[in-house]
Amino acid sequence: MSSSALVEKTAFDLSHLLANKEVSSVEIAQACLSQIDRVDEQVHAFLHRDDQDFLAQARASDERREKGNSLGPLDGIPVALKDVISVKGQPLTAASKILQNYISPYDATVTKKLKDAGAVIGGRLNLDEFAMGSSTENSAYGPTRNPWDLNCVPGGSSGGSSAAVAAREAPLTLGSDTGGSIRQPASLCGVVGMKPTYGMVSRYGLAAFASSLDQIGPFSKTVEDTALLLEIISGHDPLDSTSFPTEIPSYSSAINQSLKPCVLGLPKEYFGEGMDDEVRNAVNLAVEFYRNQGHEIVEVSLPTTDLAVPVYYVIATAEASSNLARYDGIRYTTRSDRAQNAIDVYAKSRGEGFGEEVKRRCILGAYGLSSGYYDAYYLRAQKTRTLIREDFNRVFKEVDAILTPTAPTPAFKFGEKSDDPISMYLSDIYTISTNLAGLPAISVPCGFTKGNLPIGLQLIGRAFEESSLLSIAHAYDREHKFGCVTPSLVKE
């Protein structure tokens, strides 16, 4: 099979090809590498590659299969990771200058789970520095470009993860989602991206942005592939105290069972102003599809919606200001040459090592926690967060899933929002609430604009009911497969 044909395959198909010995893992790895060689100069999804290590893992997988010791459906399939997930012996920069020389001495739990499943882990994917941003413009190593239009951002913060799947450089990638950082770039790049319920996937080894909101999740071309990857990386981890002890069913088999009629809620607050017309039309078509399939569509209300962005930015920046304090030029981060004493090391190393958005958020976060402001900002935001959770709890008594656009607009141009923090923050307006409520949500491609930019549909599910959410998403995706459309720019 030709290299260009291989990179267009889903992980699910690759898995079958491997099982039938129609292709080897080395061939798949080589196909990915040649695609990266061909397109990544333009797309810039990857910050780092270790081709030898990548091919060695593929060879080891082929040998296992040869001996009949295959480790399962993911054995031999490449998975690339956002550069905030630790892989022992590999760099982890978080797209920051301050971590430019850091090599991780340990594996994240998801990395370990992927290795145990035989996945071929390759490459470090670009992002907004420390996952702070919605465009991947905040990377210290240069932005990632949207494979659908190189003048547009891929979304963020996991822009490298979404672009790599869209550009056919990897069939599967992992990202992290704190306020939409998986779903928004998935939407802007026309791929599937999912944020699981908070606590489903261990955060151990994920460089933290905002601990109470961060979740790792998959990117893929199809919902089916996302199910496949999610069932590997989920599960209780004793190394993460916020990890939830719950049984992980086989999502990939669950989604293929027949779907009973569901009630889907459309929150009226989400369909108001600020939404692009083409986005609205595409989402309405998806709504019609579900209605025609026999599902009930109801209007619901989430009155706290307009509070989500301020609550999020108070909580996320506060946690970040503390989480990022460890990057100080002392033990493993780059130290400023200008430092005369220990106190200098901090301020100068951080002043030089952090980009503008990271500085802005750390300062904002420190302010929200500082003496005299804690009650008005942090504590009040936490209380309001309770109201947001209660809103969702109430709605989920009536509906099985909430259906919304993922982002208010398709991919925007570079520089369009980078000097206006609030308008950038508002590009996460539909995704942020679910992080605050801890709920699972998935972005599924649901069409294109006239300018051929992808549009994403977001489905939000009940806590810990990933099976149900994936089944509802799969019902749409199976019939449309917009994520399997390859951008012409990266086609051979």
Place this chain on the structure above:
Amino acid sequence: MSESEPNPMDIDYVSNLARIELSEKEKEKFRGQLGDVLKYFEKLQEVDVEGVEPTAHAFPRYNVWDKDTAKKPFSVDLALQNAPKSRNEQILVPKVVED
């Protein structure tokens, strides 16, 4: 806060608290941007949160702990592999002014 009120944030104080050195240009820029952001946050002050418990965790649990069994630590080499400077198996830092 009305529009005429200045940004309440003392950027020198907070950047020192966060241990981030800012250039004058950055300070100027941040003053404006963060002032806008704080103004945007104002809507939080109008929410009635009387009697509402704060959410620290989306799905709170209690007593998540581990038994006191020691496991193997990092080797000294691994512990120091990323250190910008080290001497005698320790991290070297510029003189800490005793405070």
Place this chain on the structure above:
Amino acid sequence: MKYEAVIGLEVHVQLETNSKMFTRVPCGYGKEPNSLTDAVVLGLPGALPVMNLEAIEKSIKVGLLLGCKIADTCKWDRKNYFYPDMPKNYQISQFDQPICEGGEVEIEMPGDSPAVMGKHRIVQLTRIHLEEDVGKLTHFENDSLVDYNRAGSPLLEIVSEPDLFSPEETFAYLTSLRNSLIYTGISSCDMEKGQLRCDANISIRPVGTEKLGTKVELKNLNTISGVKNGVEYEIKRQIKAMEQGEEIFQETRRWNPEQRYTTPMRSKEMAHDYRYFPDPDLMPVKIEQEWIDKIRNEIPEKPFDKQRRYMDELNLPYSITSALCPDLKLCEYFEEANKLAKNPRKIGNWVVNDLLRELSAGSKDETKSISLNDCPIPPKHLAELVELIENGSVSNNVAKELFPEMFSTGKSPSTLVKEKGLEVKSDEGEIESHCAQAIQDDPDAAEKFKAGKEGAINALKGKVMKATRGQANPKVVDEILRRLLSN
């Protein structure tokens, strides 16, 4: 004007656990630098904390021992400040929901003489909370080195009310607290190893006034005598300043034990804006009554309670109990020996005089004693020795000679007595011939006794004992002499 000092103490105690507070790396002292770390200890990107159950149980135990209210729930907060010894630049601690609140420590002031019990008083505690320790900085002329071996060890902070009024009380408080903590097996409280560290808040006020003066925080009080000397110096400094009309600033000062004075620490870096907030990486702790009850059963009797019981029930003098009771192991030894010999005063005397002497003399290192765990004399040997004395089988003098040998050989007293032929001779025939000989050699004494001078018999006894090298049973000697002299 006369001034009085008001002192509150913050005592940090390292809990003895196998692994650290929030990761399962071993705790230890004196190991190769940076050999007790992992991703969590070093604060690497992605590392997450997991609580150590043992540290929580031990904290509850301390709380129960000191009569604190144990929290229904407590949580973890981040205390944010930058310092090279703190890997994450925040310390996981407990801000507004500590594991224990209130509580008290009974202290004893020195009595008029070592044999007399001093005055007792209750010192109130504010709270006890659990946190993680920081690493160790070593300063050189041009730079500093950091070792993170200690970082992340469980550390208990015990905060007293401003309820101490002199350096002597401060010393008594620390001594009593330390004894209690060692009692419960919480910590060895070895100040040299940094297992117990202390800061003091000191202010002065005119005697008879209620309002607290400006508080000065005194740091680096790292030995028990350092605490006493440092506090004493600082009180004098403040009184002098006050008398000279100077203002006392709220500041942090450091005790310099070598030069014996306190100096201010740079206040600029000490801006106390710690930005505490609940640690989102950890879940809170809920402490059910059942759990508390279970731990309560493991709490030993408090040192002063034990001392009172020994004095009341066993009729032991203060001089013995004051040496026994601060040391739980010694008390256990005493009780075990006493259970067999049922002679508390004798056993007590042997333990606090002879045993302690041998233990401290027996160690090659002059500064240290042999631990009671390694004591070559088991309690039953001591009990046996006391019984041998009581039933007249050995004399007191012989016993005193035997004891060091029991210590050096580990043999039982009866074995040694046999081996060395030291058993008391009660063979009446042999003793009678010695007695007859004595009367013959000293007719003068015999006559005096017969004439009613009771004391004269002692001269004869002495002769018999000398002739038998002290091994004749004194009771038998007495009987035979009286019989022979009555004829």
